[in-house]
Amino acid sequence: MSALNTIFAAHGVVQAAIALQLLLLPHATxxxxxxxxxxxxVLLLRFYGAGVACIAIISLLCRDMPNMLPCKRGAAAGFLFYHMIMTLVVFQSRNDGPLPVETSWGLSAFHGIQAFVLYAWYTATAGQVKAFLKQGNEANKQKHH
Known part of the structure; x- marks a missing residue:
């Protein structure tokens, strides 16, 4: 497994652990x-856990796919926007929301770090997409000549 695919595996494992905790032990939050x-x-935490479980499954299923596939890049973009939105929502509610200020800062940092890592992956794999497209274009030119 390449280092870039490790990002998807780690993301999936972290999300799966959170999902299991929210689904099975929501009172342990x-x-x-x-x-x-x-x-x-409790019901809302379990619903959120189900959504996080979906993110975990998608992430784990995508981990071994080639990085230039649109479905893997689409999944990464979706995860990136999810973590960016969560960072902003939790950060904005840090002083007047239901969570303690320290917890809000911690969750904002947690989601912000994940968003940054996914952005770094998306940027780092852009060269693979360009090389793949270039290779396909050259193959099509040779095929037609």
Whole structure:
């Protein structure tokens, strides 16, 4: 597995761990949400866990695909925007939201780092896409001549 594919594997594993915790043990989030959860909050945490599980599955399935495939790059772009949005939402609610300020800063940093790593992957693999497209164009020219 290449170093660039390790990013997808690590992303999938981290997201899977979070998803399992939210799906199976939503009450164990007291380190993030420091109050007793009611049934609606537990249900919403489980819904969020299901969404995070989907992200984990997609990330793990994409990890061994070639980096120039549009589906892998599309998945990376989707993950990137998800983490950027989460960073902004959590950061903006740090002073008046339901989470303690320290937790908001930590979650903002967590999502921001993931967004940065995914952006770095997207940028680093752009050369592979260009080389692949160039190779395909040259093959088509030779085929038609």
């Amino acid at each position: 007291t380190f993030i949400i420091p109050h007793e959860l009611d049934l609606t909050q």
